[in-house]
């Protein structure tokens with residue numbers, strides 16, 4: 001309600017003429033005619049769900065990631081949920097999660113009755129701090145959910161070593177990082193279970209969609225069961241073995257987390273363009289790095305050489321020593337200029353739901369400090385050169401106005 005007023009004031013401050021009149025936001029999908037044709041072809045065929053396009057998609061995900069097994073599901077949150085279930089996470093367990101992430105990375109532990117324990121981020125890369133993981137381990141810790149924030153891989157070798165030494169499972173929440181390589185190896189093949197999201201703002205989309213990747217056959221079988229009610233047609237998995245043609249058996253409590261075949265068709269078509277999308281994202285990131293790299297008002301996310309990153313988000317951190325405004329004012333001024341940023345993320349435990357569970361402010365100081373100063377600017381492969389330049393112009397204009 002008040003926001004409109006603030007924007008009008010900002011427009012007046014900036015002389016009434018915004019950089020852009022047609023607003024652009026931080027992310028959007030890129031759908032072309034080949035995607036539409038792929039979906040239409042699937043819709044004309046016999047299978048809308050539970051069909052062969054799902055198998056093709058899973059093969060493709062294995063090919064891209066070099067993981068042995070893939071299980072496509074209805075969204076990234078479902079992928080995280082069944083990942084926790086497959087690993088046997090239950091009431092009384094603790095799961096260590098990065099504080100700076102989308103709520104789903106922690107909610108998956110709550111779904112299983114376990115307790116999310118938040119680890120702080122490294123102040124430079126904004127990824128989970130391996131040292132803080134070590135500090136947060138207790139006798140109850142069962143797993144770590146490490147998020148490749150903005151697409152940059154977490155310090156996998158270090159985190160895997162910690163997990164191994166302490167008998168913990170590693171779930172890599174790679175919702176941001178399909179296409180990223182860590183030390184030359186694709187994300188998806190490196191953790192006990194890796195999860196993807198194919199929401200429209202992510203690098204490739206199925207409308208809604210997700211997947212679990214694993215190299216472990218036992219986990220793969222559990223993930224498949226959990227995706228579809230816990231019902232099996234495989235006689236080896238049955239308790240009351242029956243080889244009758246109609247017989248299937250529920251052997252555990254699963255869900256209906258299936259992806260449809262036409263979503264899989266869309267995603268397969270998108271994955272054909274993953275490399276193109278990835279190159280374009282890298283190109284835009286370079287342009288932004290060049291434009292903002294030497295501005296004292298802004299701090300850029302540190303990149304680590306181990307990660308060859310397909311960037312999902314481009315995050316600017318405001319330098320409070322060099323700006324007279326707070327993040328709210330910077331954000332509103334950018335909106336007034338036609339650039340609509342977003343903030344990724346409120347530390348999960350600062351959501352009121354988590355506060356009610358008893359989580360307190362001050363738990364992860366680096367995460368809280370980051371949250372106060374960041375915003376994600378428009379960043380997606382379909383951005384035109386003009387839109388990229390407008391974004392740069394608007395950020396520089398606002399930074400210059402508030403420079404101190």
Ligand SMILES: *Cc1c(COP(=O)(O)O)cnc(C)c1O
Nearest residue numbers: 075076077102104175197198199
């Ligand atoms: C998007 C996202 C998810 C959830 O994915 P959905 O497909 O929207 O359910 C989980 N974790 C992170 C880090 C995400 O960005």
